[in-house]
Amino acid sequence: MxxxxxxxxxxxxxxxxxxxxxxxxxxxxxxxxxxxxxxxxxxxxxxxxxxxxxxxxxxxxxxxxxxxxxxxxxxxxxxxxxxxxxxxxxxxxxxxxxxxxxxxxxxxxxxxxxxxxYSTKNKDLSNKAVQSGLRALSTxxxxxxxxxxxxxxxxxxxxxxxxxxxxxxxxxxxxxxxxxxxxxxxxxxxxxxxxxxxxxxxxxxxxxxxxxxxxxxxxxETRLDLGIRVEMKGDQLQSILQDTFETKLKIERDSFSATTYCMNPRGRIIRKHQHGVVMPDGQNEREKESPSANLNFSLFVPQYFPSHDEAMEYALSIIGSINQGRERIVVQRLEDFQLHRKSTSLEGNLVGPSLDGECGNVREEVPDLYGKALLEFMACLEELIGEKVHPDTLLYGMDAKFYExxxxxxxxxxxxxxxxxxxxxxxxxxxxxxxxxxxxxxxxxxxxxxxxxx
The missing domain is CATH 3.50.50.60 (FAD/NAD(P)-binding domain)
Known part of the structure; x- marks a missing residue:
């Protein structure tokens, strides 16, 4: 006993x-x-x-x-x-x-x-990232x-x-x-x-x-990471992923810092249920018999709140508004996001969505901070890979990482x-x-x- x-x-x-x-x-x-x-x-x-x-x-x-x-x-x-x-x-x-x-x-x-x-360390990439306004984090x-x-x-x-x-x-x-x-x-x-x-x-x-x-x-104080999940052409980042499975990139500005999280080459986006809300989450290619042709990651911006209640209230109000009480996740083409216009259809989009989201205007449904971080990150990323990020890249709102x-x-x-x-x-x-x-x-x-x- x-x-x-x-x-x-x-x-x-x-x-x-x-x-x-x-x-x-x-x-x-x-x-x-x-x-x-x-x-x-x-x-x-x-x-x-x-x-x-x-x-x-x-x-x-x-x-x-x-x-x-x-x-x-x-x-x-x-x-x-x-x-x-x-x-x-x-x-x-x-x-x-x-x-x-x-x-x-x-x-x-x-x-x-x-x-x-495996290791994500790459000296050449680290140097190129710095020249492009980014920092390559390794592990x-x-x-x-x-x-x-x-x-x-x-x-x-x-x-x-x-x-x-x-x-x-x-x-x-x-x-x-x-x-x-x-x-x-x-x-x-x-x-x-x-x-x-x-x-x-x-x-x-x-x-x-x-x-x-x-x-x-x-x-x-309590930390909260919120961000937009990105789904792009599977080979778009080949130049920086060819020697590593995942590359974690960070951009730092006076008003924010943002870091890529959970990068999944050939992975899918699935729904994540936490704290009564639904968010887009990345799934590794190993978790599915039929991997996708895409790559996905979230770009998280950390913020600090005086209390846990304030952090949770802020996150749940934003994500809950997107969900509309029915597990809704909004998705928008990158080009539409850049041009401040709503995406109305993804039919024929080069990047086929791996998650059944609802077309809309991510830019209008998330706070300006996260949209600004995404645009500045994408500009640096284009310089790093030496080409334009494809306009059919998809943006999903909104992912979160909660902290105690x-x-x-x-x-x-x-x-x-x-x-x-x-x-x-x-x-x-x-x-x-x-x-x-x-x-x-x-x-x-x-x-x-x-x-x-x-």
Whole structure:
């Protein structure tokens, strides 16, 4: 029979928590570890969205919530400090890179090594990008793909469950300070624990806000990335992609900075459901038997808001207006966007849309900032590739990447409440699978050693 008291309880079973638990197990064989998640275990995370249909989940969507979190999706691990979070600034860039090597080693131990690692580094491209007013960001990538990612994380789960006490489909009502550390009240019973680590990711933002308030923790500013997703001729960027699978480009101006995200050669655009709105999302060619002839990416512009509520209200008002309560996504030809005219038909368009959007005027439906960023980026991109971006290029409104409000933590991710820690996206330091996993290893080593000393 499992005890109701544990040395460490991890709330949330996403990527950061998985790597934390794995590290704790290897650091200290005597630790009792408890993991609670509102979602399901990996083998039961089935949703119609996985097959390109509508969400079939009752309540929370299993595509995004449950064991392995967003690691189940495409399993794309970017090993870099150039993007994906600010972990390097918190614990040191070299330390972060070393931790990423550990992340990759663990993935390979559980079967991830069958997918080769590749690099997007290209010195010539970097020089040309600078001359064109852009910056080429680089990384090494282990891109597992959805099928392999599920296999890898299932093997990790089988390993963890030998020592970790799991509670899935369990809602944590309250975390409070207790004489033995903390009391955790859930809809499946009450538990006590010496230390609490929260790794609920962006899906648990509302829950975290409520718990933080009850514990006297006050979040600070919140980042929000919004942008237009672009779908273009598959060979249009061949000159800069011929040596790499993906190139990430950044443009910086006084009034904004913008970065390409999730570039998918021969990929498709699919609908992404988050926070009650629908957005255009990129799907890698490996996820479909019949890849498209196009290339797609989003151009994200980050903004910072005083609170999470303000960031979410801003994003949901814009995207909700586009959706019109019926999952609508607006699409417009680039030439029409440039000429301030509505696209009325895509029949005969050279770039065939991979997503069934509604023709309209993206320029009128998104704030001016994002249109300005797109136009200036396209001008620089044309200089970089030495040709005009085709006028039949398609623009979809509007994609978003959400972030957690940043709660103050020290060098070891400990909050102002002793023995309460935040990792992954909850910490505000990581925005990628690799940095989230690295934060889990970092905290696992610290807690394993700290408890051993005591």
């Amino acid at each position: 499992q005890s109701n008291h544990h040395d460490i309880t991890i709330i949330g079973a996403g990527v950061s928590s998985v790597f934390l638990a794995y590290t704790l197990m290897n650091q200290n064989e005597h630790l009792t570890i408890h993991m609670i998640d509102v979602g399901k275990e990996l083998s039961e995370r089935v949703c119609g969205l996985d097959a390109g249909r509508e969400c079939t989940c009752v309540g929370l969507c299993s595509k995004y919530i449950g064991f392995a979190g967003l690691g189940k999706s495409e399993g794309k691990f970017n090993y870099t400090n150039d993007f994906g979070g600010e972990l390097g600034r918190k614990i040191g860039k070299q330390h972060t890179l070393d931790l990423m090597k550990e992340v990759d080693k663990i993935l390979c131990e559980f079967g991830g090594g069958i997918r080769p690692i 090494e990538v282990r891109h597992l793909g959805t099928i392999l990612a599920n296999e890898v994380f299932q093997k990790i789960y089988e390993f963890l469950k030998n020592r970790v006490h799991f509670h899935f489909e369990t809602h944590v009502d309250r975390v409070s300070i207790h004489e033995s550390g903390f009391r955790i009240q859930t809809d499946k019973g009450e538990f006590t624990t010496g230390k609490v680590v929260i790794g609920t990711g962006m899906s648990g933002s509302s829950w975290l806000k409520k718990q933080a308030a009850s514990l006297g923790l006050h979040p600070g 409000p940043k709660l103050p933590t020290d060098m070891n991710f400990e909050t102002e409440v002793p023995d309460l820690f935040l990792i992954g996206d909850c910490s505000g330091e990581s925005h990628s699978l690799s940095q989230a996993a690295s934060s889990g290893i970092y905290l696992g080593r610290y807690l394993g050693q700290d408890i051993a000393k005591k």
